[in-house]
Amino acid sequence: MHEVVNDNQSPPKRPFIFYAIIALVVVMLLNALLFPTVMKQSVIEVGYDQFLDMIDSDQVKEVAYDESAGEFVFIAGESEDALGVYKTGIWPDDGQRLLQQLREHPDIKFSASIPTQANPLLSLIITWVLPILFFFLIGEVSYRWMRKRMNGQIPGGMGNAMSFGKSGAKIYVADEKTGVKFDDVAGQDEAKESLMEVVDFLHEPKKYAAIGAKLPKGVLLVGQPGTGKTLLAKAVAGEAGVPFFSISGSEFVEMFVGMGAAKVRDLFKQANEKAPCIVFIDEIDAIGQKRHAGEMGGNDEREQTLNQLLAEMDGFDGKKGVVLLAATNRPESLDPALLRPGRFDRRIPVELPDLQGRKSILLVHAKGVQMEGGINWDIIARATAGASGAELANIINEAALRAVREGRRSVTQEDLEESVETVIAGAQRKNAVILDQEKKIVAYHEIGHALVAAKQSNSAPVTKITIVPRTSGALGYTMQVDEGEHMLMSRKEILNKIATLTGGRSAEELVFGEDNMTTGASNDIEQATKLARALITRYGMTEEFDMVALETVQNQYLGADTSLACAADTASKIDERVVGIVKEAHEKARKILKENEAKLHELAACLLEKETMTGDEFMEVLNR
Numbered sequence: 001m002h003e004v005v006n007d008n009q010s011p012p013k014r015p016f017i018f019y020a021i022i023a024l025v026v027v028m029l030l031n032a033l034l035f036p037t038v039m040k041q042s043v044i045e046v047g048y049d050q051f052l053d054m055i056d057s058d059q060v061k062e063v064a065y066d067e068s069a070g071e072f073v074f075i076a077g078e079s080e081d082a083l084g085v086y087k088t089g090i091w092p093d094d095g096q097r098l099l100q101q102l103r104e105h106p107d108i109k110f111s112a113s114i115p116t117q118a119n120p121l122l123s124l125i126i127t128w129v130l131p132i133l134f135f136f137l138i139g140e141v142s143y144r145w146m147r148k149r150m151n152g153q154i155p156g157g158m159g160n161a162m163s164f165g166k167s168g169a170k171i172y173v174a175d176e177k178t179g180v181k182f183d184d185v186a187g188q189d190e191a192k193e194s195l196m197e198v199v200d201f202l203h204e205p206k207k208y209a210a211i212g213a214k215l216p217k218g219v220l221l222v223g224q225p226g227t228g229k230t231l232l233a234k235a236v237a238g239e240a241g242v243p244f245f246s247i248s249g250s251e252f253v254e255m256f257v258g259m260g261a262a263k264v265r266d267l268f269k270q271a272n273e274k275a276p277c278i279v280f281i282d283e284i285d286a287i288g289q290k291r292h293a294g295e296m297g298g299n300d301e302r303e304q305t306l307n308q309l310l311a312e313m314d315g316f317d318g319k320k321g322v323v324l325l326a327a328t329n330r331p332e333s334l335d336p337a338l339l340r341p342g343r344f345d346r347r348i349p350v351e352l353p354d355l356q357g358r359k360s361i362l363l364v365h366a367k368g369v370q371m372e373g374g375i376n377w378d379i380i381a382r383a384t385a386g387a388s389g390a391e392l393a394n395i396i397n398e399a400a401l402r403a404v405r406e407g408r409r410s411v412t413q414e415d416l417e418e419s420v421e422t423v424i425a426g427a428q429r430k431n432a433v434i435l436d437q438e439k440k441i442v443a444y445h446e447i448g449h450a451l452v453a454a455k456q457s458n459s460a461p462v463t464k465i466t467i468v469p470r471t472s473g474a475l476g477y478t479m480q481v482d483e484g485e486h487m488l489m490s491r492k493e494i495l496n497k498i499a500t501l502t503g504g505r506s507a508e509e510l511v512f513g514e515d516n517m518t519t520g521a522s523n524d525i526e527q528a529t530k531l532a533r534a535l536i537t538r539y540g541m542t543e544e545f546d547m548v549a550l551e552t553v554q555n556q557y558l559g560a561d562t563s564l565a566c567a568a569d570t571a572s573k574i575d576e577r578v579v580g581i582v583k584e585a586h587e588k589a590r591k592i593l594k595e596n597e598a599k600l601h602e603l604a605a606c607l608l609e610k611e612t613m614t615g616d617e618f619m620e621v622l623n624r
Helices: 016-034 048-056 096-103 120-150 187-203 206-209 229-240 259-273 299-313 356-365 377-383 389-405 415-426 436-454 491-513 520-537 568-595 596-608 615-623
Strands: 002-004 041-047 059-065 071-076 084-090 109-111 170-173 220-221 243-248 276-282 322-328 344-349 462-466 477-480 550-553 561-564 612-614
Touching: 016 059, 041 071, 041 389, 048 059, 048 071, 048 084, 096 596, 170 520, 187 206, 187 220, 187 322, 187 344, 220 229, 229 243, 229 276, 229 322, 259 276, 259 322, 356 377, 356 389, 377 415, 377 612, 436 462, 436 477, 436 491, 436 520, 436 568, 436 596, 462 615, 491 520, 491 568, 491 596, 520 568, 568 596, 596 612, 596 615
Parallel strands: 041 084, 059 109, 220 322, 220 344, 243 276, 276 322
Antiparallel strands: 002 170, 059 071, 071 084, 170 243, 462 477, 462 612, 550 561
């Protein structure tokens, strides 16, 4: 896409005459105040008699002797305003009378030298021309600097103050060569299908007008960060080949009340002038949050900006082909008036990609990277369950960087698998020094996870076990990858997962004793507790509470924070049930490990020797 620079503010004419007049006045003042009159007069040669008479009449003020020329130079005049520079000619050999006469006048000042007038042309240049040029140059530089500062081209400038009401939206014009197309967006087939109607309308608006159909005025893209909402908006503009206005919601929020509303008006004015076009507002929740009655500051800048946006969306004609796209990852915080039909008519979820979607995304980002033949993309796609498009792009880039570090010119399967682990658990800490006893504990801990998972049905198979420390702080980890894509989890699968999470601590207790259990299970405990609580409060999988929602989910796309929605005594019962579920899973894990204690020791010894085991190696030792 090409960015179009549209400067709506014509620069004012340069005030050349203004600067010239100021420079002239300043130079005249400097000449009058700083340069004495004596420097502007020529040197006058007089005879000795006249010189002596001027001494007697107290006209001589200052005298100096020029040894190189053999003459006196003196300043004299009848008044302070009529002083001049004189010289006496060659000094006579019998100058005793003159010396005596000078001594008789103590008011006369003797100097080392008397300043004399320089070359008239040089004096003109120094005292008039150069100061004028200097002040003109200073004025011109100051003028240019102030223009850039007021236009916001200099950080910390007054761009906002001098561009009141200007939207500041970036305008892109897409063409066939540089525009982002739907082919560049993978893993979002449903979202692309919904947006194809927008593109088709922009191509053939008469087809829709003939039947009386109207294009949705606004399309809201919602989803987790990194799923490709902005990329989809650019792809719509690229497919339609129309101007694309891009602005962030935070850019409407100004220090001065009313400026955000003025920016909204200017944005829609420009969009109507360039119709058909697409206006994209990223992170619209910055200005579209719910309004709350009764709060102080209800008439603040953000609310005025929202009100203006609502009015503009009601006012513009959808038949012109102005389409408003917006993106957010906090749809629950948006004002209901913004989401009603007639404004944002269509809401398109941009979810995390599934297995086939992840594979497609990996292939799109691998186009510009030198890849070795025979890459098994299915393995990488299965290992990255829950990853967004941005994370998958980062995995490809990390693999390319690893290949460069290793001195190769193409990316291998090993690079991709290692990059998955780097993104998930961090890079390897090759220089980390771990005590042998701690290394042994970590080995038993990870084998405990793997062994409990392998001995349970409906558990994801183990694909890798390692005790190599990672920069995320993990001293080791066990990776489980499902063969296919599972959208649902049964109660048995959840309980098995909780038991697998407790397997690490159970192995430590069995081998080293309860008094020697370590802090390495902290993350396992957190995940197990969260799963057990969700099983009760969100999934309704217990007899005590049945199918009752006991907590609400907030910020679905930003961490999915939860808060209990029940009485205090009910919350206490929930806590007791959570403890019971985790205890049962813990007992189950200890029982499995006790029954397979010999294999536990054998697998731990193998892991200590190799430091990293694949799923196949683990199963081979387990089954022999």
